[in-house]
Amino acid sequence: xxxxxxxxxxxxxxxAASKVFQSxxxxxxxxxxxxxxxxxxxxLLHYYFSSKEKLFNVIFKEAFxxxxxxxxxxxxxxxSLDEKIQGFCREYIDMLLKxxxxxxxxxxxxxxxxxxxxxxxxxNQPTPFQRFATHVKEExxxxxxxxVTPAEIFxxxxxxxxxxxxxxxxxxxxxxxxxxxxxxxxEERKLEIPKIIIESIKK
Amino acid sequence: xxxxxxxxxxxxxxxAASKVFQSxxxxxxxxxxxxxxxxxxxxLLHYYFSSKEKLFNVIFKEAFxxxxxxxxxxxxxxxSLDEKIQGFCREYIDMLLKxxxxxxxxxxxxxxxxxxxxxxxxxNQPTPFQRFATHVKEExxxxxxxxVTPAEIFxxxxxxxxxxxxxxxxxxxxxxxxxxxxxxxxEERKLEIPKIIIESIKK
DNA sequence: GTCTATAACTCGATAGAC
DNA sequence: GTCTATCGAGTTATAGAC
Numbered sequence: 001x002x003x004x005x006x007x008x009x010x011x012x013x014x015x016a017a018s019k020v021f022q023s024x025x026x027x028x029x030x031x032x033x034x035x036x037x038x039x040x041x042x043x044l045l046h047y048y049f050s051s052k053e054k055l056f057n058v059i060f061k062e063a064f065x066x067x068x069x070x071x072x073x074x075x076x077x078x079x080s081l082d083e084k085i086q087g088f089c090r091e092y093i094d095m096l097l098k099x100x101x102x103x104x105x106x107x108x109x110x111x112x113x114x115x116x117x118x119x120x121x122x123x124n125q126p127t128p129f130q131r132f133a134t135h136v137k138e139e140x141x142x143x144x145x146x147x148v149t150p151a152e153i154f155x156x157x158x159x160x161x162x163x164x165x166x167x168x169x170x171x172x173x174x175x176x177x178x179x180x181x182x183x184x185x186x187e188e189r190k191l192e193i194p195k196i197i198i199e200s201i202k203k
Numbered sequence: 204x205x206x207x208x209x210x211x212x213x214x215x216x217x218x219a220a221s222k223v224f225q226s227x228x229x230x231x232x233x234x235x236x237x238x239x240x241x242x243x244x245x246x247l248l249h250y251y252f253s254s255k256e257k258l259f260n261v262i263f264k265e266a267f268x269x270x271x272x273x274x275x276x277x278x279x280x281x282x283s284l285d286e287k288i289q290g291f292c293r294e295y296i297d298m299l300l301k302x303x304x305x306x307x308x309x310x311x312x313x314x315x316x317x318x319x320x321x322x323x324x325x326x327n328q329p330t331p332f333q334r335f336a337t338h339v340k341e342e343x344x345x346x347x348x349x350x351v352t353p354a355e356i357f358x359x360x361x362x363x364x365x366x367x368x369x370x371x372x373x374x375x376x377x378x379x380x381x382x383x384x385x386x387x388x389x390e391e392r393k394l395e396i397p398k399i400i401i402e403s404i405k406k
Numbered sequence: 407g408t409c410t411a412t413a414a415c416t417c418g419a420t421a422g423a424c
Numbered sequence: 425g426t427c428t429a430t431c432g433a434g435t436t437a438t439a440g441a442c
Contacts, residue, residue: 009407024315027231031436044408046437104314107369111307112227114372127377151378151388152395159366160359166310166369167361169317174330175354185354192355200399212425234418247426249419 022101225304
């Protein structure tokens with residue numbers, strides 16, 4: 001039987017690694033830096049996670065699945081299209097307020113390795129977007145909304161929720177907002193974004 | 204007098220460096236990789252640009268000024284607010300179609316060095332956003348549009364134009380679009396985005 | 407499980423011939 | 425201007441004591 005770790009060492013490593021990888025990326029992160037932040041040394045890091053790449057993969061998978069399954073739940077909920085849109089913006093912005101570095105981290109990694117995405121992620125199931133599109137098409141058929149491209153609504157919603165977090169430092173410099181003002185700004189957007197989206201698909 | 208370079212070596216280096224830095228970032232880029240892409244060796248690279256950091260700065264400055272001055276010109280043009288919005292989306296998406304990696308590259312760098320931005324960039328002049336805001340406020344005073352927050356319109360416009368490029372590989376995987384379909388999608392958005400923005404500020 | 411010490415390696419940078 | 429060869433700093437990863 002393996003000896004129990006004294007303290008929550010593994011946990012401390014994961015927390016430290018998450019911070020370092022999210023702010024520096026895979027290439028810029030240093031094992032020494034992670035060890036320091038976790039209050040241990042490099043050797044112990046390798047004892048728990050045999051290589052930098054293995055450690056990174058653990059962190060990335062967790063980040064990716066924070067970035068997504070919420071989407072799934074929100075999109076599959078058995079409610080009206082308006083409620084889906086409202087629920088999505090509210091929940092998603094809330095999650096991003098708690099994890100502001102997530103989008104840039106995840107999208108970066110996907111951009112540098114576009115190959116190992118796609119087929120792996122949603123295997124042969126319909127993607128969240130495709131299931132959203134199905135709902136939109138039904139509404140069009142029922143003449144509840146105008147004949148829009150589902151892709152357009154979906155990407156507009158994602159864009160307006162996520163982009164401000166990606167451009168946050170630039171935006172704060174350009175607009176003069178501080179942390180608090182940015183937070184309030186995004187709180188308001190939880191209601192403003194759905195209004196715009198819903199307005200844009202009305203008959 | 205310095206001997207003339209045989210071929211456009213410096214030019215070849217800049218092109219290669221731009222590609223490598225934009226796809227890998229500062230930390231992930233390799234001088235060897237840049238040299239290979241430029242068809243030369245590392246030593247010659249250092250002969251032209253004495254260090255990796257110097258080379259990076261040249262590339263970044265160019266990227267940053269491609270990302271911005273267009274905004275200035277479009278926002279300062281002496282035309283109506285509607286025309287400004289339409290012109291911005293058309294010109295900006297056109298630029299991004301030619302430089303699809305630009306946003307992620309620039310925003311990444313800004314995120315990893317938020318300090319050395321801001322005061323440097325617009326010194327004591329009003330930022331593009333602030334000048335846009337002035338125009339919006341005038342329109343509100345004239346009762347031409349409803350009383351919106353200028354920040355909201357501006358960030359929505361930027362979000363919908365830029366985000367699809369940042370999320371491109373993910374979006375292509377999720378939606379099933381290929382390169383051609385993505386291009387067409389963005390072409391349509393040059394008209395669709397202004398419609399949504401203008402609709403959202405109408406009285 | 408945790409540490410110190412060090413091996414093995416990657417990569418930016420330089421020396422020096424042509 | 426351009427090349428080959430190599431150095432040396434910085435990093436990941438391992439050996440081995442406790």
